[in-house]
Amino acid sequence: MRIVLIGPPGAGKGTQAAVLSERLHVPHISTGDLFRDHVTRRTPLGRDAQRYLDTGELVPDTVTVGMVRERLARPDARHGFLLDGFPRTVPQARELTTVLAATGATLDAVLELTAPEDVVVQRLLSRGRPDDTEDVVRHRQRVYESRTAPLLAHYAGILVTVPAVGPVEDITARALAGLTEAGAA
Structure with missing residues (x-):
């Protein structure tokens, strides 16, 4: 099972990726x-x-894609993975399609986590990181x-x-049900 996880910062992607990776027996690749x-x-x-990173600029797609390509080639990812944080743009999505096609693979699903902006803002502010100001x-x-x-x-x-929104277990249950219904789990 090959899944991409997307959603706004604070939607709980890291939390769900860890849980879903274990439940689905695929590596979580962040x-x-x-x-x-x-x-x-x-x-x-x-x-x-x-x-x-030192200058605060975005890492170019060529570097990011190179890292992802290398990671997806490892034995534990050959039969599935949960990608978290990639792709972030349509050009990166096209690159991922090319990387997968080289091995005869395709994505099974893109799991979008949604939450109201005020909820994700509060989640991020509650972490207490100095760089997490409201602005x-x-x-x-x-x-x-x-x-x-x-x-x-x-990826429609x-x-x-x-x-x-809600307890982690409830979100996981909704995610697994959605993936099952889509034929991806």
């Missing part, structure tokens, strides 16, 4: 974790990424809407939308 791993190991891709958090919501939300139309045929 681009944030990939960046940290490559930077820590000082791989060529990590050194490229670090240059952009910054709301700006991240705008960036999500402009850059990532177009993926919803791109395999999109499973789940409300991400």
Whole structure:
């Protein structure tokens, strides 16, 4: 089962990815974790990424796609995965299609977690991180809407939308039911 998980910052993607990965017996692949791993190991891709991260700029798609391509080639991801944080744009989605097609694979579903903006803003502010000011958090919501939300139309045929408000177990149950109904689980 090959699933992409999308939703605005604070929708609970990391929480659900960890739970769903275990329940579905597929690896949770987070681009944030990939960046940290490559930077820590000082791989060529990590050194490229670090240059952009140091200046606060977005890491170019070529670097991100390279990391994802390498990770998806590992044995544990050959029969499925849960991608968290990639793709974030339609061009990245096209790159993912190309990466998967090279192995004869396709995505089974795109799981969208939704929550009202005020809910996700409060979730992020409650983490207490110094960089999580309300202005910054709301700006991240705008960036999500402009850059990532177009993926919803791109993936309309395999999109499973789940409300991400309530207890974690309830959200997980809705996600699993949606994936099952879509024939992806």
